[in-house]
Amino acid sequence: MEEKAVFFFDIDNCLYPRSLKILDLMSSKIDDYFKLKLDVSEEEALRIHTQYMMDYGLAIEGLVRHHSIDPLDYNSKVDDSIPIFDIIKPDPKLRSFLESFNRSKVKLWLLTNAYKTHASRVIKALDVEDLFEGCTFCDYTEPVLVCKPKPEMFTRAMQQAGVTDKNKCYFVDDSAKNVRGAKAFGWKLAAHFLEPEDPSPAVPVGDCEVRDLAELKTIVPELFV
Structure with a gap:
């Protein structure tokens, strides 16, 4: 066959549609996660986040590679914390x-x-x-x-x-x-x-x-x- x-x-x-701003919410939560886990300022969190997206395409990959972050913990506090059913x-x-x-x-x-x-x-x-x-x-x-x-x-x-x-x-x-x-x-x-x-x-x-x-x-x- x-x-x-x-x-x-x-x-x-x-x-x-992008207008639902799911990725904007996600980006904000990623910055918050960087600040919490890496103990850095908001400006530094944004800089690192941007750098990892450029280098790897995924913020989580940079966190795993350089900071030994548990990706499932990241997922629970970033992607899965977004109230999807309230938005979509x-x-x-x-x-x-x-x-x-x-x-x-x-x-x-x-x-x-x-x-x-x-x-x-x-x-x-x-x-x-x-x-x-x-x-x-x-x-x-x-x-x-x-x-x-x-x-x-x-x-x-x-x-x-x-x-x-x-x-x-x-x-x-x-x-x-x-x-x-x-x-x-x-x-x-x-x-x-x-x-x-x-x-x-x-x-x-x-x-x-x-x-x-x-x-x-x-x-x-x-x-x-």
């Missing part, structure tokens, strides 16, 4: 879009740099958890964290989703860095998600840009019929 294609979806600021509500439009995929041709899969608990809470709040067949996440229990845009993360996602052909892998993410990574890795489609008000990058970072996930129906119509 021919293997199905897989459409990999980022979660944060992709399945829900069921999204019938998103659900209708996801339901329009032809499931005989493609499976839907989540690909996130968050831990699994955050991913689970978000898709439950959106009321779309039953539409995804799995989730590849940054496993905070591992001694070395693997996250997008590392090639190892894309390899892991393919293994977990049960697809061997890169030409059957489709991806959408709001992070330019992650979209570039997926394109460099050789996936068939790397789509850059932008909010309506965002300017297009001077140099395209993927195969296409979308400002509404429903636009994917015209970009890869073969997955919907």
Whole structure:
């Protein structure tokens, strides 16, 4: 039997709008965590946070590498402390879009740099958890964290989703860095998600840009019929 294609979806600021400010809340909590655990000023916490995001793409990776922080403690006090269900509500439009995929041709899969608990809470709040067949996440229990845009993360996602052909892998993410990574890795489609008000990058970072996930129906119509 021919293997199905897989459409990999980022979660944060992709399945829900940036205007909900989930990542702003998260960023504030990260700074608070830095101040508490490293006993530094607010200015120093922001500096270190920014530096680790630049160096590793994840603040938690810098904390683990340089400060022996327990990533699960971090997760409980940062991501999992956000009142997701007070902020994110069921999204019938998103659900209708996801339901329009032809499931005989493609499976839907989540690909996130968050831990699994955050991913689970978000898709439950959106009321779309039953539409995804799995989730590849940054496993905070591992001694070395693997996250997008590392090639190892894309390899892991393919293994977990049960697809061997890169030409059957489709991806959408709001992070330019992650979209570039997926394109460099050789996936068939790397789509850059932008909010309506965002300017297009001077140099395209993927195969296409979308400002509404429903636009994917015209970009890869073969997955919907």
